[in-house]
Amino acid sequence: MITHFQWRPLFKQSTLPGWRISFHFNGSRYEGIYHKNGQIEWGTVMPPSEQEDVIASQIHELMLFHVYD
Template identity: 70%
Template sequence: MITHFQYKPLFKQTSLPGWRISFYFRGTHFDGIYHKNGQIEWGSTSPTKEDEKNIHSQIHELMLFHVYE
């Protein structure tokens, strides 16, 4: 489960798409860029292949709730 999820726009002009995201998953900190097409560009740490699909769907759901509501 994702905890401490945070996001902020990549650009000062918030109408431009793209968000910087950060969160914890199983005690590990992850960060990256969430693109308007749903693609995630991972930062310094990327999840394992087994966890990536689960994390991606959770982040997409969170972004739909917070950004695209």
């Protein structure tokens, strides 16, 4: 489960798409860039490949709730 989810625009001009995201999952901290097409560009720490789809799905739901609502 994702905890401590945070997001902020990539650019000061908020009309340009893209957001920096950070969160914790199973005790590890992750960060990356969420693009407007739903692609996630991971930072220095990548989630385990077997959990990446689960994490991406949860992030998509959170972004729909917070950004696109």
